[in-house]
Amino acid sequence: MSSELGRVAPGPMVRPVPVDPDGLLGPTxxxxxxxxxxxxxxxxxxxxxxxxxxxxxxxxxxxxxxxxxxxxxxxxxxxxxxxxxxxxxxxxxxxxxxxxxxxxxxxxxxxxxxxxxxxxxxxxxxxxxxxxxxxxxxxxxxxxxxxxxxxxxxxxxxxxxxxxxxxxxxxxxxxxxxxxxxxxxxxxxxxxxxxTSRSPGETLLRLIWVLDGGWPAPLCNVLVTDEHGTVVGMPDLLDVDLGVVAEYDGAVHRSRDQHTRDLAREHTFRGLGLEYAAFTGPDVGDPPRVVERLAAARQRAARTERRWGFVR
Known part of the structure; x- marks a missing residue:
């Protein structure tokens, strides 16, 4: 399956043709x-x-x-x-x-x-x-x-x-x-x-959250702000009641530069009182493991001070 987000135009096609006695519009x-x-x-x-x-x-x-x-x-x-x-x-x-x-x-x-x-x-x-x-x-x-x-x-x-x-x-x-x-x-x-989902892996992670965890559906890809209203990031999934962020890290996150940016973003989110959990492809193939980690994040989130907001 492709991970294309936007609309795409179909690639080139060769249209099948019938037999042509003259061999001009098709084969003899x-x-x-x-x-x-x-x-x-x-x-x-x-x-x-x-x-x-x-x-x-x-x-x-x-x-x-x-x-x-x-x-x-x-x-x-x-x-x-x-x-x-x-x-x-x-x-x-x-x-x-x-x-x-x-x-x-x-x-x-x-x-x-x-x-x-x-x-x-x-x-x-x-x-x-x-x-x-x-x-x-x-x-x-x-x-x-x-x-x-x-x-x-x-x-x-x-x-x-x-x-x-x-x-x-x-x-x-x-x-x-x-x-x-x-x-x-x-x-x-x-x-x-x-x-508002941006990848298949993100969708599968959200479904584990809802169907296996039994928790209210999170918001997808909303803007998170600090206490001054400055936008600091857009997490994949956000529980706006408890303050839990869940991220799906697909293949694009394997590069050194992207991983560095991911760590910086996690640090920013945690600094605002958000609990953070990241998952990969193999993780979403193991729903009980994901639920266990999300449950732990939810428990930790209940003890943190909220210094963040969000914009739909």
């Missing part, structure tokens, strides 16, 4: 059977030199979906600008099939696609970068239902943060389908997701 029938072309779906081809990428797999899957179906889920979200959706599983290596809704057509089963036969209303289909895909709200709905709760929330956070999906609009969309498959799962995801 003979050329299509040779080594220079690769069939992407029945009747459509691309040159064998075409690079493999998430975007290329999407445009080829769209050829399978035809003019009655649409790509959805992570693939549609990527077309809408969600850079987190790179077509890879959580391990960063496994290639995920492209989800498609067949709509009123029929899509043949193939390892490169995951076919849904759910209803596809016309008003939930748009054309983005020349590809038929579902609207952003429908795409996120399909995507979160494909994941367990915590990873589903990660995907919602990543779609909300850059504005690819509007959280309020998604709530309206969910309210319009009360009896749909796994609608309860999607509603829980909506309630847990926020618009």
């Amino acid at each position: 029938r003979g050329a299509a059977q040779g080594r220079g072309w690769r069939r992407t779906s029945p009747g459509l081809y691309v040159p064998v030199s075409t690079p493999d990428s998430a975007e290329q797999r999407i445009v080829e899957a769209a050829g399978r979906a035809g003019d009655r179906g649409a790509v959805t889920g992570w693939a549609a979200l990527r077309l809408h600008g969600d850079g987190f959706c790179d077509g890879l599983a959580g391990d960063g290596e496994t290639i995920r099939p492209v989800p498609v809704v067949e709509g009123r057509g029929r899509v043949r089963a193939h390892p490169s696609v995951r076919v849904s036969r759910e209803v596809l209303p016309d008003d939930e289909v748009v054309v983005v970068h020349g590809i038929r895909c579902t609207t952003a709200v429908r795409a996120l709905y399909d995507e979160v239902r494909a994941h367990p709760l915590r990873w589903a929330v990660v995907h919602a956070d990543r779609a909300f943060a850059p504005g690819v999906v509007d959280r309020a609009a998604w709530a309206v969309y969910l309210g319009s389908r009360p009896w749909h498959v796994r609608i309860r799962h999607a509603r829980v995801v909506h309630d847990l997701a926020v618009t």
Whole structure:
């Protein structure tokens, strides 16, 4: 999974083409059977030199979906600008099939696609970068239902943060389908997701705080001030009642310069009476350990003098 925060434009795509008897707009029938072309779906081809990428797999899957179906889920979200959706599983290596809704057509089963036969209303289909895909709200709905709760929330956070999906609009969309498959799962995801998370690891840390620790949800990435109102930092997670800061230190924090800045920031926060706890990737894979350390920080925070404020 990518850690992209803002909207991103899809990379280059080579659109599959049908056989052309003249060999101008596509391969001749003979050329299509040779080594220079690769069939992407029945009747459509691309040159064998075409690079493999998430975007290329999407445009080829769209050829399978035809003019009655649409790509959805992570693939549609990527077309809408969600850079987190790179077509890879959580391990960063496994290639995920492209989800498609067949709509009123029929899509043949193939390892490169995951076919849904759910209803596809016309008003939930748009054309983005020349590809038929579902609207952003429908795409996120399909995507979160494909994941367990915590990873589903990660995907919602990543779609909300850059504005690819509007959280309020998604709530309206969910309210319009009360009896749909796994609608309860999607509603829980909506309630847990926020618009201010800045990384998947931060989301997972927040979910441990809420789901495993059972504590009120912290604020995400708010500005902390000193007693004079001067901004001193922006912690990942902040308990504004007790004064506990929790930070997720991802790969970017491994450099010497960044680590030095992190230590200075911790010193500043502690000097204002905030309790501080930092966690890494392996930590969020061990929720009981995280809960134990957060609980200890909360106990210490109860004994400190508050000399800080915050700005939403």
